[in-house]
Amino acid sequence: MASAVEIDAMRRALQLARRGPRGLNPQVGAVILSPAGDVLAEGHHRGAGTPHAEVDALSQLAPGAARGATAVVTLEPCNHTGRTGPCAVALLEAGVARVVFALDDPTDAAAGGADRLRAAGVDVESGVEADAARLLIRDWIALQRTGRPHVTVKWAQSLDGRAAADDGTSQWITGPDARRDVHARRAQADAIVAGTGTVRADDPALTARADGGSLLDAQPIPVVIGRSETAPDAAVRRHPRTPLFYDTHDLTAVLADLGARGVQRVFVEGGPTLASAFIRDGLADELLVYVAPVLLGGSRLAIGDVGVPTIDHARRLAVASVQTLGDDLLIVAGPANTPDREGDA
The missing domain is CATH 3.40.140.10 (Cytidine Deaminase, domain 2)
Structure with a gap:
Protein backbone atom coordinates (compact mmCIF):
# COMPACT_ATOMS: atom_id res chain seq x y z
CA MET A 1 0.00 0.00 0.00
CA ILE A 137 -5.17 11.93 -19.86
CA ARG A 138 -8.67 10.64 -20.65
CA ASP A 139 -8.64 12.18 -24.14
CA TRP A 140 -5.27 10.60 -24.91
CA ILE A 141 -6.57 7.23 -23.68
CA ALA A 142 -9.64 7.54 -25.88
CA LEU A 143 -7.45 8.40 -28.86
CA GLN A 144 -5.38 5.23 -28.31
CA ARG A 145 -8.53 3.12 -28.24
CA THR A 146 -10.45 4.61 -31.13
CA GLY A 147 -7.78 6.14 -33.37
CA ARG A 148 -9.64 9.44 -33.54
CA PRO A 149 -10.12 12.50 -31.34
CA HIS A 150 -13.10 13.15 -29.10
CA VAL A 151 -15.60 15.23 -31.09
CA THR A 152 -17.82 17.93 -29.62
CA VAL A 153 -20.42 19.42 -31.98
CA LYS A 154 -21.74 22.83 -30.96
CA TRP A 155 -24.51 25.01 -32.27
CA ALA A 156 -26.67 27.90 -31.09
CA GLN A 157 -30.36 28.01 -31.89
CA SER A 158 -33.62 29.76 -31.23
CA LEU A 159 -36.29 28.06 -29.14
CA ASP A 160 -37.89 26.86 -32.38
CA GLY A 161 -34.67 25.29 -33.64
CA ARG A 162 -33.40 27.94 -36.05
CA ALA A 163 -29.76 28.93 -36.44
CA ALA A 164 -30.52 32.19 -38.26
CA ALA A 165 -33.33 34.41 -39.46
CA ASP A 166 -34.63 33.87 -42.98
CA ASP A 167 -32.33 36.58 -44.34
CA GLY A 168 -29.33 34.67 -42.98
CA THR A 169 -28.52 36.99 -40.07
CA SER A 170 -27.55 35.15 -36.90
CA GLN A 171 -25.51 37.51 -34.69
CA TRP A 172 -26.43 37.24 -32.00
CA ILE A 173 -29.00 34.57 -31.21
CA THR A 174 -27.52 33.95 -27.77
CA GLY A 175 -26.31 36.42 -25.17
CA PRO A 176 -22.85 37.32 -23.85
CA ASP A 177 -22.78 34.65 -21.13
CA ALA A 178 -23.32 31.89 -23.68
CA ARG A 179 -20.73 33.35 -26.04
CA ARG A 180 -18.23 33.59 -23.19
CA ASP A 181 -18.82 29.92 -22.43
CA VAL A 182 -18.23 28.99 -26.08
CA HIS A 183 -14.87 30.73 -26.16
CA ALA A 184 -13.79 29.06 -22.92
CA ARG A 185 -14.62 25.69 -24.43
CA ARG A 186 -12.81 26.54 -27.65
CA ALA A 187 -9.69 27.18 -25.60
CA GLN A 188 -9.98 23.71 -24.05
CA ALA A 189 -10.02 22.02 -27.47
CA ASP A 190 -7.00 21.01 -29.53
CA ALA A 191 -8.68 21.87 -32.84
CA ILE A 192 -11.71 23.88 -33.98
CA VAL A 193 -13.45 22.76 -37.15
CA ALA A 194 -15.58 24.62 -39.68
CA GLY A 195 -16.77 23.90 -43.18
CA THR A 196 -15.80 25.89 -46.25
CA GLY A 197 -19.38 27.14 -46.57
CA THR A 198 -19.28 28.75 -43.15
CA VAL A 199 -15.80 30.16 -43.75
CA ARG A 200 -16.94 31.67 -47.03
CA ALA A 201 -20.23 33.07 -45.66
CA ASP A 202 -19.19 34.28 -42.18
CA ASP A 203 -15.39 34.63 -42.41
CA PRO A 204 -14.89 33.37 -38.84
CA ALA A 205 -11.52 33.81 -37.12
CA LEU A 206 -11.89 30.43 -35.29
CA THR A 207 -10.02 31.83 -32.31
CA ALA A 208 -10.73 31.65 -28.58
CA ARG A 209 -11.24 35.19 -27.30
CA ALA A 210 -11.83 37.08 -24.07
CA ASP A 211 -14.73 39.51 -23.60
CA GLY A 212 -12.80 42.44 -24.99
CA GLY A 213 -11.77 40.54 -28.10
CA SER A 214 -8.21 39.75 -27.04
CA LEU A 215 -6.92 36.25 -27.69
CA LEU A 216 -6.89 33.74 -24.86
CA ASP A 217 -3.56 32.06 -24.13
CA ALA A 218 -4.73 28.64 -25.36
CA GLN A 219 -5.72 28.54 -29.03
CA PRO A 220 -7.09 25.51 -30.94
CA ILE A 221 -5.72 24.60 -34.35
CA PRO A 222 -8.16 25.91 -37.00
CA VAL A 223 -9.39 23.20 -39.37
CA VAL A 224 -11.40 23.87 -42.54
CA ILE A 225 -13.16 20.99 -44.31
CA GLY A 226 -14.64 21.07 -47.80
CA ARG A 227 -14.01 21.28 -51.52
CA SER A 228 -14.31 25.05 -51.93
CA GLU A 229 -11.26 27.29 -51.87
CA THR A 230 -10.64 29.47 -48.84
CA ALA A 231 -9.95 33.08 -49.82
CA PRO A 232 -6.34 34.26 -49.43
CA ASP A 233 -7.47 37.07 -47.13
CA ALA A 234 -9.83 34.93 -45.01
CA ALA A 235 -9.68 35.65 -41.28
CA VAL A 236 -8.79 32.03 -40.53
CA ARG A 237 -5.49 32.49 -42.39
CA ARG A 238 -4.51 35.09 -39.78
CA HIS A 239 -5.05 32.66 -36.92
CA PRO A 240 -2.09 32.48 -34.49
CA ARG A 241 -1.80 28.78 -35.31
CA THR A 242 -1.32 27.41 -38.81
CA PRO A 243 -4.66 26.31 -40.29
CA LEU A 244 -5.22 22.86 -41.70
CA PHE A 245 -7.29 22.56 -44.89
CA TYR A 246 -8.91 19.27 -45.94
CA ASP A 247 -10.19 19.11 -49.51
CA THR A 248 -12.59 16.27 -48.75
CA HIS A 249 -15.95 15.38 -47.27
CA ASP A 250 -14.57 12.20 -45.65
CA LEU A 251 -14.83 13.11 -41.98
CA THR A 252 -13.46 9.77 -40.80
CA ALA A 253 -10.28 10.37 -42.79
CA VAL A 254 -9.99 13.91 -41.43
CA LEU A 255 -10.31 12.70 -37.84
CA ALA A 256 -7.78 9.91 -38.44
CA ASP A 257 -5.27 12.45 -39.73
CA LEU A 258 -5.91 14.80 -36.82
CA GLY A 259 -5.44 11.91 -34.40
CA ALA A 260 -2.15 11.02 -36.07
CA ARG A 261 -1.07 14.61 -35.43
CA GLY A 262 -1.81 14.23 -31.71
CA VAL A 263 -5.11 16.14 -31.71
CA GLN A 264 -7.14 14.70 -28.85
CA ARG A 265 -10.22 16.93 -28.70
CA VAL A 266 -12.07 18.54 -31.63
CA PHE A 267 -14.65 21.33 -31.38
CA VAL A 268 -16.98 21.50 -34.39
CA GLU A 269 -18.52 24.89 -35.15
CA GLY A 270 -19.06 24.46 -38.86
CA GLY A 271 -22.71 25.39 -39.34
CA PRO A 272 -25.73 23.12 -39.96
CA THR A 273 -24.26 21.17 -42.89
CA LEU A 274 -21.05 20.11 -41.15
CA ALA A 275 -22.69 19.57 -37.76
CA SER A 276 -25.32 17.34 -39.37
CA ALA A 277 -22.65 15.37 -41.21
CA PHE A 278 -20.72 14.59 -38.03
CA ILE A 279 -23.93 13.42 -36.35
CA ARG A 280 -25.09 11.45 -39.39
CA ASP A 281 -21.75 9.64 -39.60
CA GLY A 282 -21.86 8.71 -35.91
CA LEU A 283 -18.80 10.81 -35.11
CA ALA A 284 -20.29 13.21 -32.54
CA ASP A 285 -19.35 12.15 -29.01
CA GLU A 286 -20.83 15.23 -27.35
CA LEU A 287 -23.38 17.86 -28.35
CA LEU A 288 -23.43 21.40 -26.96
CA VAL A 289 -26.71 23.10 -27.80
CA TYR A 290 -27.12 26.73 -26.76
CA VAL A 291 -30.83 27.60 -26.78
CA ALA A 292 -32.00 31.22 -26.76
CA PRO A 293 -35.54 32.20 -25.71
CA VAL A 294 -36.37 33.71 -29.09
CA LEU A 295 -38.54 32.60 -32.02
CA LEU A 296 -37.32 33.03 -35.59
CA GLY A 297 -39.45 30.78 -37.75
CA GLY A 298 -38.47 30.29 -41.35
CA SER A 299 -36.28 27.69 -42.97
CA ARG A 300 -32.85 28.21 -41.40
CA LEU A 301 -32.78 25.07 -39.28
CA ALA A 302 -29.91 24.56 -36.85
CA ILE A 303 -29.53 20.92 -37.94
CA GLY A 304 -30.31 19.29 -41.27
CA ASP A 305 -30.37 15.67 -42.38
CA VAL A 306 -28.89 13.43 -39.69
CA GLY A 307 -29.99 10.15 -41.28
CA VAL A 308 -33.38 9.72 -39.62
CA PRO A 309 -35.93 8.46 -42.20
CA THR A 310 -38.61 7.60 -39.62
CA ILE A 311 -39.26 8.10 -35.91
CA ASP A 312 -38.07 4.56 -35.25
CA HIS A 313 -34.60 5.62 -36.38
CA ALA A 314 -34.46 8.72 -34.17
CA ARG A 315 -31.06 9.36 -32.64
CA ARG A 316 -31.70 9.05 -28.94
CA LEU A 317 -29.56 11.18 -26.67
CA ALA A 318 -28.57 11.09 -23.02
CA VAL A 319 -28.59 14.54 -21.44
CA ALA A 320 -25.51 15.07 -19.27
CA SER A 321 -26.42 18.53 -17.99
CA VAL A 322 -28.62 21.59 -18.46
CA GLN A 323 -27.16 24.94 -17.46
CA THR A 324 -28.53 28.48 -17.43
CA LEU A 325 -26.23 31.07 -19.01
CA GLY A 326 -27.86 34.46 -18.62
CA ASP A 327 -31.16 34.20 -20.51
CA ASP A 328 -29.99 31.15 -22.48
CA LEU A 329 -29.78 27.43 -21.81
CA LEU A 330 -26.87 25.12 -22.52
CA ILE A 331 -27.83 21.49 -23.04
CA VAL A 332 -24.94 19.01 -23.03
CA ALA A 333 -25.85 15.61 -24.43
CA GLY A 334 -24.35 12.58 -26.10
CA PRO A 335 -25.48 9.45 -27.91
CA ALA A 336 -27.51 7.18 -25.63
CA ASN A 337 -26.48 3.58 -25.00
CA THR A 338 -22.99 3.88 -26.41
CA PRO A 339 -19.66 3.06 -24.72
CA ASP A 340 -18.00 5.94 -22.90
CA ARG A 341 -15.05 7.03 -25.06
CA GLU A 342 -13.40 8.40 -21.96
CA GLY A 343 -13.69 4.94 -20.39
CA ASP A 344 -11.45 3.24 -17.92
CA ALA A 345 -7.74 2.97 -18.32
Whole structure:
Protein backbone atom coordinates (compact mmCIF):
# COMPACT_ATOMS: atom_id res chain seq x y z
CA MET A 1 0.00 0.00 0.00
CA ALA A 2 1.25 3.47 -0.85
CA SER A 3 2.39 5.62 2.03
CA ALA A 4 1.16 9.14 2.72
CA VAL A 5 4.48 10.48 1.41
CA GLU A 6 4.06 8.53 -1.83
CA ILE A 7 0.48 9.74 -2.27
CA ASP A 8 1.66 13.34 -1.82
CA ALA A 9 4.41 12.69 -4.33
CA MET A 10 1.87 11.33 -6.81
CA ARG A 11 -0.25 14.46 -6.47
CA ARG A 12 2.86 16.50 -7.14
CA ALA A 13 3.64 14.31 -10.16
CA LEU A 14 0.17 15.03 -11.53
CA GLN A 15 0.85 18.75 -11.19
CA LEU A 16 4.11 18.30 -13.08
CA ALA A 17 2.36 16.27 -15.80
CA ARG A 18 0.06 19.20 -16.58
CA ARG A 19 3.10 21.24 -17.62
CA GLY A 20 3.59 18.96 -20.61
CA PRO A 21 1.80 19.47 -23.94
CA ARG A 22 -1.22 17.53 -25.12
CA GLY A 23 -0.32 15.60 -28.24
CA LEU A 24 0.84 12.23 -29.53
CA ASN A 25 2.24 11.33 -26.12
CA PRO A 26 0.45 11.41 -22.77
CA GLN A 27 1.13 14.05 -20.16
CA VAL A 28 3.22 12.29 -17.51
CA GLY A 29 4.96 13.48 -14.35
CA ALA A 30 7.46 11.78 -12.05
CA VAL A 31 8.95 12.32 -8.60
CA ILE A 32 11.99 10.43 -7.25
CA LEU A 33 11.96 9.87 -3.47
CA SER A 34 14.91 8.90 -1.31
CA PRO A 35 14.57 5.84 0.98
CA ALA A 36 13.81 8.34 3.75
CA GLY A 37 10.99 9.91 1.72
CA ASP A 38 12.73 13.12 0.67
CA VAL A 39 12.26 14.45 -2.86
CA LEU A 40 15.43 13.88 -4.87
CA ALA A 41 14.22 15.01 -8.30
CA GLU A 42 11.15 15.85 -10.36
CA GLY A 43 10.42 15.54 -14.06
CA HIS A 44 7.75 15.63 -16.72
CA HIS A 45 7.41 14.75 -20.39
CA ARG A 46 7.81 17.76 -22.68
CA GLY A 47 6.55 16.25 -25.93
CA ALA A 48 7.31 13.66 -28.61
CA GLY A 49 10.99 12.85 -28.92
CA THR A 50 11.96 14.31 -25.54
CA PRO A 51 12.90 12.24 -22.46
CA HIS A 52 10.00 10.62 -20.67
CA ALA A 53 9.11 11.89 -17.20
CA GLU A 54 11.10 9.24 -15.32
CA VAL A 55 14.23 9.80 -17.38
CA ASP A 56 13.79 13.57 -17.12
CA ALA A 57 13.80 13.25 -13.33
CA LEU A 58 16.71 10.77 -13.24
CA SER A 59 18.80 13.04 -15.46
CA GLN A 60 18.92 15.59 -12.65
CA LEU A 61 20.71 13.14 -10.33
CA ALA A 62 24.33 12.13 -10.14
CA PRO A 63 25.14 8.52 -11.12
CA GLY A 64 24.11 6.18 -8.30
CA ALA A 65 22.02 8.81 -6.49
CA ALA A 66 18.76 6.97 -7.26
CA ARG A 67 19.96 3.61 -5.89
CA GLY A 68 17.34 2.33 -3.43
CA ALA A 69 14.98 5.22 -4.28
CA THR A 70 11.27 5.16 -5.08
CA ALA A 71 10.00 6.45 -8.42
CA VAL A 72 6.47 7.86 -8.32
CA VAL A 73 5.00 8.15 -11.83
CA THR A 74 1.54 9.04 -13.14
CA LEU A 75 1.64 6.32 -15.86
CA GLU A 76 3.17 2.85 -15.92
CA PRO A 77 6.82 3.10 -17.00
CA CYS A 78 7.01 2.13 -20.65
CA ASN A 79 8.55 -1.09 -21.92
CA HIS A 80 9.05 0.23 -25.42
CA THR A 81 11.87 1.55 -27.58
CA GLY A 82 10.78 4.40 -29.84
CA ARG A 83 12.50 7.76 -30.10
CA THR A 84 13.62 7.07 -26.55
CA GLY A 85 14.46 3.87 -24.70
CA PRO A 86 12.26 1.95 -22.25
CA CYS A 87 11.72 3.79 -18.98
CA ALA A 88 11.50 0.48 -17.14
CA VAL A 89 15.10 -0.23 -18.15
CA ALA A 90 16.23 3.26 -17.18
CA LEU A 91 14.76 2.79 -13.69
CA LEU A 92 16.43 -0.61 -13.34
CA GLU A 93 19.79 0.74 -14.42
CA ALA A 94 19.45 3.61 -11.94
CA GLY A 95 18.95 1.12 -9.12
CA VAL A 96 15.44 2.20 -8.15
CA ALA A 97 14.04 -0.19 -5.55
CA ARG A 98 10.35 0.71 -5.68
CA VAL A 99 8.00 2.13 -8.34
CA VAL A 100 4.58 3.60 -7.59
CA PHE A 101 2.36 4.50 -10.55
CA ALA A 102 -1.23 5.56 -11.13
CA LEU A 103 -2.42 3.98 -14.40
CA ASP A 104 -1.54 0.96 -16.49
CA ASP A 105 -0.36 1.96 -19.94
CA PRO A 106 -3.29 1.20 -22.33
CA THR A 107 -1.12 0.76 -25.44
CA ASP A 108 0.13 -2.66 -26.55
CA ALA A 109 3.46 -1.22 -27.67
CA ALA A 110 4.42 0.43 -24.38
CA ALA A 111 2.69 -1.75 -21.78
CA GLY A 112 4.55 -4.32 -19.73
CA GLY A 113 6.91 -2.07 -17.85
CA ALA A 114 5.47 -3.06 -14.47
CA ASP A 115 5.95 -6.76 -15.19
CA ARG A 116 9.54 -6.15 -16.30
CA LEU A 117 10.29 -4.25 -13.11
CA ARG A 118 8.71 -6.92 -10.90
CA ALA A 119 10.62 -9.66 -12.70
CA ALA A 120 13.83 -7.81 -11.85
CA GLY A 121 12.92 -7.67 -8.16
CA VAL A 122 11.57 -4.11 -7.97
CA ASP A 123 8.66 -3.52 -5.59
CA VAL A 124 5.80 -2.15 -7.73
CA GLU A 125 2.56 -0.51 -6.56
CA SER A 126 -0.15 0.52 -9.05
CA GLY A 127 -3.45 2.39 -8.91
CA VAL A 128 -2.36 5.30 -6.67
CA GLU A 129 -4.49 8.41 -7.44
CA ALA A 130 -5.75 6.55 -10.51
CA ASP A 131 -8.95 8.58 -10.92
CA ALA A 132 -7.08 11.88 -11.04
CA ALA A 133 -4.53 10.47 -13.47
CA ARG A 134 -7.26 9.05 -15.70
CA LEU A 135 -9.06 12.40 -15.76
CA LEU A 136 -5.84 14.13 -16.80
CA ILE A 137 -5.17 11.93 -19.86
CA ARG A 138 -8.67 10.64 -20.65
CA ASP A 139 -8.64 12.18 -24.14
CA TRP A 140 -5.27 10.60 -24.91
CA ILE A 141 -6.57 7.23 -23.68
CA ALA A 142 -9.64 7.54 -25.88
CA LEU A 143 -7.45 8.40 -28.86
CA GLN A 144 -5.38 5.23 -28.31
CA ARG A 145 -8.53 3.12 -28.24
CA THR A 146 -10.45 4.61 -31.13
CA GLY A 147 -7.78 6.14 -33.37
CA ARG A 148 -9.64 9.44 -33.54
CA PRO A 149 -10.12 12.50 -31.34
CA HIS A 150 -13.10 13.15 -29.10
CA VAL A 151 -15.60 15.23 -31.09
CA THR A 152 -17.82 17.93 -29.62
CA VAL A 153 -20.42 19.42 -31.98
CA LYS A 154 -21.74 22.83 -30.96
CA TRP A 155 -24.51 25.01 -32.27
CA ALA A 156 -26.67 27.90 -31.09
CA GLN A 157 -30.36 28.01 -31.89
CA SER A 158 -33.62 29.76 -31.23
CA LEU A 159 -36.29 28.06 -29.14
CA ASP A 160 -37.89 26.86 -32.38
CA GLY A 161 -34.67 25.29 -33.64
CA ARG A 162 -33.40 27.94 -36.05
CA ALA A 163 -29.76 28.93 -36.44
CA ALA A 164 -30.52 32.19 -38.26
CA ALA A 165 -33.33 34.41 -39.46
CA ASP A 166 -34.63 33.87 -42.98
CA ASP A 167 -32.33 36.58 -44.34
CA GLY A 168 -29.33 34.67 -42.98
CA THR A 169 -28.52 36.99 -40.07
CA SER A 170 -27.55 35.15 -36.90
CA GLN A 171 -25.51 37.51 -34.69
CA TRP A 172 -26.43 37.24 -32.00
CA ILE A 173 -29.00 34.57 -31.21
CA THR A 174 -27.52 33.95 -27.77
CA GLY A 175 -26.31 36.42 -25.17
CA PRO A 176 -22.85 37.32 -23.85
CA ASP A 177 -22.78 34.65 -21.13
CA ALA A 178 -23.32 31.89 -23.68
CA ARG A 179 -20.73 33.35 -26.04
CA ARG A 180 -18.23 33.59 -23.19
CA ASP A 181 -18.82 29.92 -22.43
CA VAL A 182 -18.23 28.99 -26.08
CA HIS A 183 -14.87 30.73 -26.16
CA ALA A 184 -13.79 29.06 -22.92
CA ARG A 185 -14.62 25.69 -24.43
CA ARG A 186 -12.81 26.54 -27.65
CA ALA A 187 -9.69 27.18 -25.60
CA GLN A 188 -9.98 23.71 -24.05
CA ALA A 189 -10.02 22.02 -27.47
CA ASP A 190 -7.00 21.01 -29.53
CA ALA A 191 -8.68 21.87 -32.84
CA ILE A 192 -11.71 23.88 -33.98
CA VAL A 193 -13.45 22.76 -37.15
CA ALA A 194 -15.58 24.62 -39.68
CA GLY A 195 -16.77 23.90 -43.18
CA THR A 196 -15.80 25.89 -46.25
CA GLY A 197 -19.38 27.14 -46.57
CA THR A 198 -19.28 28.75 -43.15
CA VAL A 199 -15.80 30.16 -43.75
CA ARG A 200 -16.94 31.67 -47.03
CA ALA A 201 -20.23 33.07 -45.66
CA ASP A 202 -19.19 34.28 -42.18
CA ASP A 203 -15.39 34.63 -42.41
CA PRO A 204 -14.89 33.37 -38.84
CA ALA A 205 -11.52 33.81 -37.12
CA LEU A 206 -11.89 30.43 -35.29
CA THR A 207 -10.02 31.83 -32.31
CA ALA A 208 -10.73 31.65 -28.58
CA ARG A 209 -11.24 35.19 -27.30
CA ALA A 210 -11.83 37.08 -24.07
CA ASP A 211 -14.73 39.51 -23.60
CA GLY A 212 -12.80 42.44 -24.99
CA GLY A 213 -11.77 40.54 -28.10
CA SER A 214 -8.21 39.75 -27.04
CA LEU A 215 -6.92 36.25 -27.69
CA LEU A 216 -6.89 33.74 -24.86
CA ASP A 217 -3.56 32.06 -24.13
CA ALA A 218 -4.73 28.64 -25.36
CA GLN A 219 -5.72 28.54 -29.03
CA PRO A 220 -7.09 25.51 -30.94
CA ILE A 221 -5.72 24.60 -34.35
CA PRO A 222 -8.16 25.91 -37.00
CA VAL A 223 -9.39 23.20 -39.37
CA VAL A 224 -11.40 23.87 -42.54
CA ILE A 225 -13.16 20.99 -44.31
CA GLY A 226 -14.64 21.07 -47.80
CA ARG A 227 -14.01 21.28 -51.52
CA SER A 228 -14.31 25.05 -51.93
CA GLU A 229 -11.26 27.29 -51.87
CA THR A 230 -10.64 29.47 -48.84
CA ALA A 231 -9.95 33.08 -49.82
CA PRO A 232 -6.34 34.26 -49.43
CA ASP A 233 -7.47 37.07 -47.13
CA ALA A 234 -9.83 34.93 -45.01
CA ALA A 235 -9.68 35.65 -41.28
CA VAL A 236 -8.79 32.03 -40.53
CA ARG A 237 -5.49 32.49 -42.39
CA ARG A 238 -4.51 35.09 -39.78
CA HIS A 239 -5.05 32.66 -36.92
CA PRO A 240 -2.09 32.48 -34.49
CA ARG A 241 -1.80 28.78 -35.31
CA THR A 242 -1.32 27.41 -38.81
CA PRO A 243 -4.66 26.31 -40.29
CA LEU A 244 -5.22 22.86 -41.70
CA PHE A 245 -7.29 22.56 -44.89
CA TYR A 246 -8.91 19.27 -45.94
CA ASP A 247 -10.19 19.11 -49.51
CA THR A 248 -12.59 16.27 -48.75
CA HIS A 249 -15.95 15.38 -47.27
CA ASP A 250 -14.57 12.20 -45.65
CA LEU A 251 -14.83 13.11 -41.98
CA THR A 252 -13.46 9.77 -40.80
CA ALA A 253 -10.28 10.37 -42.79
CA VAL A 254 -9.99 13.91 -41.43
CA LEU A 255 -10.31 12.70 -37.84
CA ALA A 256 -7.78 9.91 -38.44
CA ASP A 257 -5.27 12.45 -39.73
CA LEU A 258 -5.91 14.80 -36.82
CA GLY A 259 -5.44 11.91 -34.40
CA ALA A 260 -2.15 11.02 -36.07
CA ARG A 261 -1.07 14.61 -35.43
CA GLY A 262 -1.81 14.23 -31.71
CA VAL A 263 -5.11 16.14 -31.71
CA GLN A 264 -7.14 14.70 -28.85
CA ARG A 265 -10.22 16.93 -28.70
CA VAL A 266 -12.07 18.54 -31.63
CA PHE A 267 -14.65 21.33 -31.38
CA VAL A 268 -16.98 21.50 -34.39
CA GLU A 269 -18.52 24.89 -35.15
CA GLY A 270 -19.06 24.46 -38.86
CA GLY A 271 -22.71 25.39 -39.34
CA PRO A 272 -25.73 23.12 -39.96
CA THR A 273 -24.26 21.17 -42.89
CA LEU A 274 -21.05 20.11 -41.15
CA ALA A 275 -22.69 19.57 -37.76
CA SER A 276 -25.32 17.34 -39.37
CA ALA A 277 -22.65 15.37 -41.21
CA PHE A 278 -20.72 14.59 -38.03
CA ILE A 279 -23.93 13.42 -36.35
CA ARG A 280 -25.09 11.45 -39.39
CA ASP A 281 -21.75 9.64 -39.60
CA GLY A 282 -21.86 8.71 -35.91
CA LEU A 283 -18.80 10.81 -35.11
CA ALA A 284 -20.29 13.21 -32.54
CA ASP A 285 -19.35 12.15 -29.01
CA GLU A 286 -20.83 15.23 -27.35
CA LEU A 287 -23.38 17.86 -28.35
CA LEU A 288 -23.43 21.40 -26.96
CA VAL A 289 -26.71 23.10 -27.80
CA TYR A 290 -27.12 26.73 -26.76
CA VAL A 291 -30.83 27.60 -26.78
CA ALA A 292 -32.00 31.22 -26.76
CA PRO A 293 -35.54 32.20 -25.71
CA VAL A 294 -36.37 33.71 -29.09
CA LEU A 295 -38.54 32.60 -32.02
CA LEU A 296 -37.32 33.03 -35.59
CA GLY A 297 -39.45 30.78 -37.75
CA GLY A 298 -38.47 30.29 -41.35
CA SER A 299 -36.28 27.69 -42.97
CA ARG A 300 -32.85 28.21 -41.40
CA LEU A 301 -32.78 25.07 -39.28
CA ALA A 302 -29.91 24.56 -36.85
CA ILE A 303 -29.53 20.92 -37.94
CA GLY A 304 -30.31 19.29 -41.27
CA ASP A 305 -30.37 15.67 -42.38
CA VAL A 306 -28.89 13.43 -39.69
CA GLY A 307 -29.99 10.15 -41.28
CA VAL A 308 -33.38 9.72 -39.62
CA PRO A 309 -35.93 8.46 -42.20
CA THR A 310 -38.61 7.60 -39.62
CA ILE A 311 -39.26 8.10 -35.91
CA ASP A 312 -38.07 4.56 -35.25
CA HIS A 313 -34.60 5.62 -36.38
CA ALA A 314 -34.46 8.72 -34.17
CA ARG A 315 -31.06 9.36 -32.64
CA ARG A 316 -31.70 9.05 -28.94
CA LEU A 317 -29.56 11.18 -26.67
CA ALA A 318 -28.57 11.09 -23.02
CA VAL A 319 -28.59 14.54 -21.44
CA ALA A 320 -25.51 15.07 -19.27
CA SER A 321 -26.42 18.53 -17.99
CA VAL A 322 -28.62 21.59 -18.46
CA GLN A 323 -27.16 24.94 -17.46
CA THR A 324 -28.53 28.48 -17.43
CA LEU A 325 -26.23 31.07 -19.01
CA GLY A 326 -27.86 34.46 -18.62
CA ASP A 327 -31.16 34.20 -20.51
CA ASP A 328 -29.99 31.15 -22.48
CA LEU A 329 -29.78 27.43 -21.81
CA LEU A 330 -26.87 25.12 -22.52
CA ILE A 331 -27.83 21.49 -23.04
CA VAL A 332 -24.94 19.01 -23.03
CA ALA A 333 -25.85 15.61 -24.43
CA GLY A 334 -24.35 12.58 -26.10
CA PRO A 335 -25.48 9.45 -27.91
CA ALA A 336 -27.51 7.18 -25.63
CA ASN A 337 -26.48 3.58 -25.00
CA THR A 338 -22.99 3.88 -26.41
CA PRO A 339 -19.66 3.06 -24.72
CA ASP A 340 -18.00 5.94 -22.90
CA ARG A 341 -15.05 7.03 -25.06
CA GLU A 342 -13.40 8.40 -21.96
CA GLY A 343 -13.69 4.94 -20.39
CA ASP A 344 -11.45 3.24 -17.92
CA ALA A 345 -7.74 2.97 -18.32
